[in-house]
Amino acid sequence: MVIEKLKQFMSNRRCTLLGVGPMSKNCVDAAIELSNDYEIPLMLIASRRQIEAQDFGGGYVNGWSTESFAEYVKKNDRKGKIILTRDHGGPWQNNFEKEQKLSLCNAMESAKKSFRVDIESGFDIIHIDPSVDIYGDLSIDETLVRIFELYEFCWSVAEEKKRRIFFEIGTEEQSGTNYNQFDSEYVISETNKFCKKNNLPVPAFVVIQTGTKVKETKNVGTFDNPVRIKNELPAEIQIPKILDICNRNNIFLKQHNTDYLSDETLSWHPKLGIHSANVAPEFGVAETLAFIEILKKYRLDGLVEKFVNLSYGSKKWQKWMLLESKAGKMEKAVIAGHYVFSEPGFGEIKECAKKELQNHSIDLDGYLKTKVKESIMRYLRNFRLVGRQ
Amino acid sequence: MKNTATIILNRNLPDVADKLYESMCKNNADKTDIYVVEAGSDKSKLSKYCTWWANWDEAMKHGLRVARGVNYALSQLLSEGKFSNYNYFFMLTNDAEFEDKPVVDTLVEVMREHPHVGILSPCSKQWAEAKLIGEDNTKYFWYVHNVAYMMRREYIESIMEKDNPDYMNFLYDGTNFRGYGLESELVAKGYINDWATAITKKVWVSENEEYLQKLAGLIKTETYEENLNLYLDEGRKWMRRKYGYNSRWEMQMYTKYFYEKFFEFYPELKEHRI
Numbered sequence: 056m057v058i059e060k061l062k063q064f065m066s067n068r069r070c071t072l073l074g075v076g077p078m079s080k081n082c083v084d085a086a087i088e089l090s091n092d093y094e095i096p097l098m099l100i101a102s103r104r105q106i107e108a109q110d111f112g113g114g115y116v117n118g119w120s121t122e123s124f125a126e127y128v129k130k131n132d133r134k135g136k137i138i139l140t141r142d143h144g145g146p147w148q149n150n151f152e153k154e155q156k157l158s159l160c161n162a163m164e165s166a167k168k169s170f171r172v173d174i175e176s177g178f179d180i181i182h183i184d185p186s187v188d189i190y191g192d193l194s195i196d197e198t199l200v201r202i203f204e205l206y207e208f209c210w211s212v213a214e215e216k217k218r219r220i221f222f223e224i225g226t227e228e229q230s231g232t233n234y235n236q237f238d239s240e241y242v243i244s245e246t247n248k249f250c251k252k253n254n255l256p257v258p259a260f261v262v263i264q265t266g267t268k269v270k271e272t273k274n275v276g277t278f279d280n281p282v283r284i285k286n287e288l289p290a291e292i293q294i295p296k297i298l299d300i301c302n303r304n305n306i307f308l309k310q311h312n313t314d315y316l317s318d319e320t321l322s323w324h325p326k327l328g329i330h331s332a333n334v335a336p337e338f339g340v341a342e343t344l345a346f347i348e349i350l351k352k353y354r355l356d357g358l359v360e361k362f363v364n365l366s367y368g369s370k371k372w373q374k375w376m377l378l379e380s381k382a383g384k385m386e387k388a389v390i391a392g393h394y395v396f397s398e399p400g401f402g403e404i405k406e407c408a409k410k411e412l413q414n415h416s417i418d419l420d421g422y423l424k425t426k427v428k429e430s431i432m433r434y435l436r437n438f439r440l441v442g443r444q
Numbered sequence: 445m446k447n448t449a450t451i452i453l454n455r456n457l458p459d460v461a462d463k464l465y466e467s468m469c470k471n472n473a474d475k476t477d478i479y480v481v482e483a484g485s486d487k488s489k490l491s492k493y494c495t496w497w498a499n500w501d502e503a504m505k506h507g508l509r510v511a512r513g514v515n516y517a518l519s520q521l522l523s524e525g526k527f528s529n530y531n532y533f534f535m536l537t538n539d540a541e542f543e544d545k546p547v548v549d550t551l552v553e554v555m556r557e558h559p560h561v562g563i564l565s566p567c568s569k570q571w572a573e574a575k576l577i578g579e580d581n582t583k584y585f586w587y588v589h590n591v592a593y594m595m596r597r598e599y600i601e602s603i604m605e606k607d608n609p610d611y612m613n614f615l616y617d618g619t620n621f622r623g624y625g626l627e628s629e630l631v632a633k634g635y636i637n638d639w640a641t642a643i644t645k646k647v648w649v650s651e652n653e654e655y656l657q658k659l660a661g662l663i664k665t666e667t668y669e670e671n672l673n674l675y676l677d678e679g680r681k682w683m684r685r686k687y688g689y690n691s692r693w694e695m696q697m698y699t700k701y702f703y704e705k706f707f708e709f710y711p712e713l714k715e716h717r718i
Contacts, residue, residue, distance in 0.1 A: 236576075281624070281676055281692055283589055288572040291587040291696045296576075296718065323693040 057138055057179040058221050058259045061307075064096055071324040071438040074100040074140060074309070075431060076335025077124070078393045079342055080117040081420055085427040087128065090136035095440045098180065099128060100142040100333050103149035108172035111151055111165075118397050121169070125176035139178040140223075142333065144170055145185040145205065153189055163201065167208050174212045174220055180260065181209050182223035182309075195238055202242075203249050210255050223309055225262025236296055239263045243304045260309040260331065263297050266290050267312040270377045271390060272340055274315040298328050307331055313434075321437035332438070336375070336393075338430050343392025345426035350408060353415060358408050363388040365400045448476040448532040448548050448594075449521060453513040454491055455483045455665070461491040461538045468536075472548040476534065481517045483508035496520050498611070507665060510537060510590060511616035511623045518600070518614045527597075534594045539652045542566075547647045551594045554582055554644045560713060562599025562639025563630065566592055566647035573643055576718050582644040584716045586635075586703035587696065590627045591651045602637040603630075617686070622671070624679020625692065628699045635702035638709070642716070 061072060075086040077099050090097040101124065107113055109120035119127065128137050146162035147153050149169070157165060166185075173181060185201035186193065193201075202224055213220045224246055225239075243261055250257045266277030266287065278290045288296075301308045307330035313321075314337035324332060343366070350359045366372075367384050371391035376382065382390075395401045409419045435441045450468055454461035461480055468478055479495040484503035498508055498516055508516060514535050521527040532552055547566065555564055565588045567574050577583045595615075605613040612618035616626050631641045665671060683689040687698070707714050 282672065283571075285570045286572055288576070289587055289589070291692075292573065292576070292585065292718070295700060319691050320693075323691060326697070327693065 057219070061096060061138075065330070068439065069325050070440050071329050072096065072098065072307075072331035073431075073434050073438055073440060074098040074142070074331060074333035076142075076333065076338060077101050077105055077116055077119075078335060078339035079396045079427075081342055081424040082338050082393075082427050083117075083124075083128065084131070085338075085424050085431055087131050087137055088424075089428060089431055089435065091132065091134045093435070093441050094134065094136065095435070096136055096138055098138040098140045098331070098333075100140045100182075100335070102142045102335075103144060103169060107149055107151075108169050110172070111149060111169065114149075115394060115397055121172045121176050121178075125178065129177060138180060139176075140180040140182065141170070141173045141178050142182050143184045144173065144182055145187065146201070147187040147189050148184065156189065159188070159190070163204065166205065170205065170209050171212050174209060174218055175216055177218075178220070180221045180223055182225070182260075182262070183209070184225065184262075195241060199242065199245050199249075202246065206246075206249070206255065207253065221259040222256070223260035223262065224258045225260075225309070225311075236263070236293075236300060239297070240300050240304075243300070243306060247304065258306060260307045261301060261304075262309050262311055263300070265297060265308075265310050265329070266293055267310060267316065269312045269314045269336060269375070271375055271380065271382055271386065272315060272337075274312070275377070276312070279316050279320045294327055294329070301330070302328070309333065318433070318437055321434065324437065325439045332434075334431075334434055336390075338427055339393030340389055341430035342396075342423050342427050343389050345423050346392070346408075347389070349412065349417070349419070349422060353412060353417075355408060355411055358404050358411075361404050362392075362401070365398065365404070366391045366395050369395050369398075371395070445529070446475060446477050447530055448534055448552060449526070449530040450476045450478045450534040450536065450548065451514065451517040452478065452480045452491075452536050452538060453483055453508070453510060453517075454480055454485065454494075454538045455507045456485045456489045457538055458485075458489050458491045462493060464536065464538055464540065465491065465493045467542065467544070468548075471542075471544065471546045475546070475548040475552070477530075479517055479521075481508070481513050483513045483516075506621070508611065509622055510535075511620060511626055512611045512618045515609070515614035515616055515618055516611035518604075519610050522609065522614075531597050532594055533597065533600065534592065536592050537651075540592045541650045541652055543648055550646050551644070554642070554646055555594065555596060558582060558640070558642060558716070560638065560640050560710060561642045562596050562602075562634040562637075563588065563641040564594045564596075565589070565641075565643045566649040567643050567645045568650055569648055570650065571643075574645060577643060577645050580716070581646050582642050582716065583718050584640040584642050584703070584706075584713070585718060586631060586641070586700045588627060588631060588641050588643055590623075592649045596639070599634060599637075599639040602639065603633040617682070620679060620682040622675040622678050624675045625683050625695050626679075628695045632699040632702050635699070635706045638706070640706060640713070640716070 075097055077083045086097050105114045105116045106119055106121055106124045109122050113120035146166045152162045152165050183202050183205045247257050268276035277284050277287045310332040313332040313334045366388035369391050371394035372387040375390050412419050480491050480493045482490050482494045482497040484498055484507040604615050620626055634641055683695055689695055707717055
């Protein structure tokens with residue numbers, strides 16, 4: 056009864072719910088500990104690239120498969136506060152389906168296989184996002200057909216496994232431009248009609264572009280920008296309009312790409328009535344920065360250099376860069392850091408670092424986890440999930 | 445009898461102001477009187493159509509910006525006994541650009557069709573608000589970017605300073621020099637006093653930002669970036685000082701609250717709500 060619990064929680068406390076990207080083991084541990092310590096629900100929002108079914112070879116985070124990730128979280132989440140959430144599930148949302156250039160039919164089957172494992176492993180919220188198509192652009196109606204097929208499939212698996220799951224829909228790519236509100240309303244209304252006709256539960260969450268966009272380590276969308284951006288709706292109009300749509304349709308807004316918004320803007324999320332928001336790379340970057348900082352503090356410059364070379368060399372920073380980027384090698388390495396945490400090369404660097412830091416009585420993972428917690432706490436306070444003092 | 449006063453604000457860009465004046469004249473001369481405010485321009489850079497020259501020391505040093513410029517023009521009209529001759533005031537910054545056709549009459553027509561509108565802004569093709577307005581042409585908003593405002597006299601009279609209004613306080617709060625947040629304040633005051641703010645697609649306006657971006661030195665103002673930072677910083681301080689607001693969102697929600705209330709009192713106008 057996850058949604059009932061969330062609604063109950065929100066009725067007792069005007070707040071914005073937080074979805075935390077499982078960027079690393081330390082990040083997952085930080086989220087579990089904070090949710091248990093403060094007794095607040097937190098969603099762990101796993102993309103298919105981060106956490107994927109064993110049959111696909113797992114994801115890039117800590118070598119976890121969907122199965123082992125879910126098992127780990129459930130084992131450590133003593134008070135049952137974590138809500139396992141699949142983020143952007145759907146065809147071509149993992150590397151394998153893209154690299155193999157699967158046909159639509161095969162990509163849909165592959166996505167279903169992944170969803171099945173999600174549901175069997177205990178994921179509570181399933182985000183169905185078939186907006187990616189490697190063969191061309193999709194119309195809204197084509198997207199809806201795919202949403203409905205996957206929706207029905209997931210529900211049938213849940214019925215079969217006697218599991219209660221909740222759905223998140225939304226076809227947003229992180230454009231940072233104001234997503235067409237009429238399209239969003241159409242998607243919600245058509246999905247509701249489909250659910251009613253097929254006796255399925257209506258979606259609990261919808262992703263609508265509010266004007267957030269992550270580039271490098273900044274949020275460059277309209278939401279945090281007090282100055283008018285050409286061809287965009289000012290956030291002053293956009294946000295209340297979106298919330299009107301959500302409230303009218305009795306569906307929670309799930310804002311994606313919330314990373315790096317200012318405290319001022321974050322603190323307005325609960326006041327504006329934004330129901331929930333996802334944050335991911337910022338927590339990975341927080342851990343990377345902390346790792347580099349502690350190495351530098353203890354003059355482990357050789358390890359810093361090795362790490363920067365490894366991270367920079369991964370090129371995982373490429374998709375995050377601004378067109379006219381001024382970022383150098385170090386900044387790029389910071390952006391890509393969490394992508395290499397599970398690589399053997401990083402394991403070696405970290406082992407050396409651990410040994411060196413032990414000489415100074417420093418528990419490296421404890422330190423990194425604390426830093427990630429601080430980063431998550433910025434959201435918990437601003438979203439009024441915990442006291443602001 | 446012309447029922448509209450068009451006010452053009454200019455500083456040190458006589459060619460730009462003259463071009464706007466002439467285009468307004470060409471397409472609207474029978475519908476509007478046009479006044480040009482020289483906001484602390486150098487003597488050698490006055491528009492040939494200059495009506496009033498704000499040339500006291502502070503104005504010469506810093507200019508007037510929109511708030512003080514509009515206040516000054518309205519004060520001058522009042523002191524010259526012309527204010528009540530007009531039903532509408534069309535306030536333009538010199539970087540406003542229109543299509544080559546009559547605009548004043550069209551805006552006045554919209555004002556007549558919407559007797560509860562106090563502020564009417566033409567739409568810009570660079571504003572996504574155009575999509576929200578859709579086929580209806582005119583919708584009521586709680587947030588409108590200030591490039592070209594047509595204001596109804598009764599609206600101005602309902603919120604203006606009554607005791608010796610001047611360039612600091614006639615309509616806008618001139619203590620907020622660069623004006624961040626002032627549009628919202630005017631919009632809120634409007635809804636509080638039963639006057640809506642609308643955007644219409646019947647007239648299109650565009651803002652030529654190149655003047656500010658490239659000619660800051662000529663205008664004798666700060667660079668675009670410096671000006672932007674000061675605009676935001678001063679505006680935030682003003683909001684906090686005047687309202688106790690620590691965020692632009694508080695100002696927005698304040699305005700939106702009265703926007704919603706307006707439709708409770710005028711349910712028949714809900715079709716114009718966005």
